[in-house]
Ligand SMILES: C[S@@+](CC[C@H](N)C(=O)[O-])C[C@H]1O[C@@H](n2cnc3c(N)ncnc32)[C@H](O)[C@@H]1O
Ligand code: NI
């Protein structure tokens with residue numbers, strides 16, 4: 001399988017998991033968190049699919065496409081190691097949907113990073129909320145959920 | 161449609177057009193040209209699908225993923241305005257497949273660029289060869305070919 005095939009599978013799975021989690025949490029009230037803005041494609045998708053929900057973006061350094069740049073008051077700037085801790089004070093356990101795509105090209109680094117932030121993410125999620133991640137997470141109580149049919153196993157993960 | 165949807169459509173169509181053109185030119189002899197390396201995903205795909213064919217890459221500044229960096233002797237470094245002219249002297253009209261994905265985010269700029277390089281690309285293609293492009297090209301004699309069923313119209317173009 002080429003890098004192009006692999007990349008397409010990952011994007012298609014990411015969208016499938018997001019759409020699935022958006023549908024399952026549609027009637028919940030509470031903020032949505034996007035961890036890692038990057039180019040802003042998934043952020044753009046989330047805002048388009050959830051016009052009535054508040055989508056906060058956690059990012060270290062904004063470098064997104066102009067069409068996908070969040071307004072200042074929806075941007076939580078800084079390293080997620082710090083900002084997720086601050087978010088718990090600000091929001092409490094109210095997030096209805098958390099999406100994380102923070103990784104780069106190094107699988108070992110991504111795994112270490114996922115281990116480090118899992119305990120910071122877990123307390124933010126409201127009861128009944130869902131977390132969608134590009135990397136396997138390491139939670140205490142949240143458990144892995146079934147993927148939608150159009151997602152490729154191990155290319156994204158859903159927890160709840 | 162979100163930027164994520166748009167992007168997935170573009171990648172899926174690009175792969176569909178490439179695979180289609182690779183299959184249709186499979187028995188031809190002569191080099192393959194990749195115009196624009198970028199991250200190197202389509203280059204990786206082309207090399208994987210055509211292990212027996214020589215794939216030359218035209219690029220101004222190499223910034224690809226380590227797994228998708230062409231060997232020095234397959235890299236034609238420089239601005240395509242110059243290197244395509246030089247390639248005609250070196251190869252003559254022998255290219256069996258030319259893929260171009262040179263555009264950026266500005267549709268007007270992409271169109272102007274496609275107009276400028278069309279006359280430089282056209283003489284390189286062998287009789288029976290195919291050109292796959294992310295932008296509409298402006299050829300004298302080459303004509304637009306039907307897209308494969310899994311490509312989205314206007315997100316890629318095939319000429320022959
Ligand atoms: C792969 S990109 C996200 C791509 C995005 N999902 C999209 O569709 O365009 C990852 C982003 O996470 C950010 N990031 C990585 N580590 C971070 C950290 N410790 N704190 C905050 N942001 C971080 C990077 O700056 C980068 O913008
Ligand atoms: Ni990679």
Ligand code: NI
Pocket residue numbers: 065265
């Ligand atoms: Ni764009």
